[in-house]
Amino acid sequence: MDVNAKIYVAGHRGLVGSALVNNLKSKGYNNIITRTHAELDLTDTVSVSQFFDQEKPDYVFLAAAKVGGIVANNVYRAEFIYENLMIQNNVVHQSYLNGVKKLLFLGSTCIYPKNCPQPMKEDYLLTDILEYTNEPYAIAKIAGIKLCESYNLQYGTNFISVMPTNLYGPNDNFDLEKSHVLPALIRKILLGKALEEGNWSAVNKDLDKLPIEGVSGADTEDAKLQILNKYGISKGSNDEVSVEIWGSGKPRREFLWSEDMADACVFIMQERDFSDTYEKNQKYIRNTHINIGTGVDISIKDLAQLIKEQIDFKGTFVFNTDKPDGTMVKRTDVAKLNGLGWKHKIDIQTGIMILIDWYLNK
Ligand SMILES: NC(=O)C1=CN([C@@H]2O[C@H](COP(=O)(O)OP(=O)(O)OC[C@H]3O[C@@H](n4cnc5c(N)ncnc54)[C@H](OP(=O)(O)O)[C@@H]3O)[C@@H](O)[C@H]2O)C=CC1
């Protein structure tokens, strides 16, 4: 990618998109184009077509998607499959029509089977059934891989798919119902710590940042406390504070810092040329995606414990097994990515520390 090339980062205000823009700028790329969701709804085929006609980007990073944690995926099943299919269909097809030189499509490791052998190699795609809670989202992401692969095979495009593990970092979603586990636990444990210290100004500061339905409108501390209970942050009669963890705490997840993720994406866009691979090996190529992760996982219980220690929360955890566990283990095999010469830099302990600090100073 030439530093003056026109690069469209779709989803530039999100967790990954914002890290991508920073990473590209830090490497000297100076012609980055962006549109917010309000300015350009990527599910709208006509608007996306007009945008590509006008802007003619050279490179595209497709980091816009309908994204959420386990419960959001399970509840808003139609939105997750419909919006993701529409966004990727529009962006990939217009990239083909408008001669985009290279496109990077962001999938997810939930494309792999529910009971996948560990660690999960790229080859394990489509070898067994998927996890139910995020099946619609996973099917959209698998369609995205096949979309890129099919355009490459039929039209000789250079569309690359990456499958990131669970991500976290600045501009993450801290909504207690719709977010992923790591930001949710940071926020819940910080609120728990504020309650155990009777620090209502810290609670109110948190609510000012991102309202919690019901709590923000409540006018007394008791009323706020009652609603916080519903989100799993409670003060017992002995004044001990407990924080709820969804599920059994036994599932294991792998977490990658968003800025490492962005660095890997830019690295792959700079390094990988799938069109060469096709010419040489066309009939052998089936799976054209690449995992992005650390290869290291941790149980949700241990993750909560790590965050608890960093925040110095003294209370307890309660495991709510009415909430889903989802996939029990999904650890990526990152041999392919490491073999290309890229490895993550930020470990989970460091990442949690930086993210707590980022959230408190937001
Ligand atoms: N977060 C994670 O743990 C993981 C994420 N991924 C994938 O990485 C990619 C980025 O995810 P992440 O950064 O976390 O997501 P975020 O939710 O943080 O950001 C998504 C972005 O997409 C934009 N967007 C959503 N819908 C539309 C639409 N209809 N039209 C235009 N823009 C839209 C939003 O725009 P706006 O801000 O303007 O509303 C937002 O900037 C996604 O493909 C996701 O599936 C994969 C694995 C893990």
Ligand SMILES: C[C@H]1O[C@H](OP(=O)(O)OP(=O)(O)OC[C@H]2O[C@@H](n3cnc4c(=O)[nH]c(N)nc43)[C@H](O)[C@@H]2O)[C@@H](O)[C@@H](O)C1=O
């Ligand atoms: C990135 C990935 O993200 C999703 O899959 P997921 O990994 O299951 O997502 P998650 O981060 O929400 O949960 C991980 C684990 O953590 C447990 N958990 C405990 N307490 C909380 C909690 O308070 N909030 C949340 N969200 N989870 C909690 C939760 O019950 C589960 O066992 C899909 O979107 C999927 O499609 C996808 O790609």
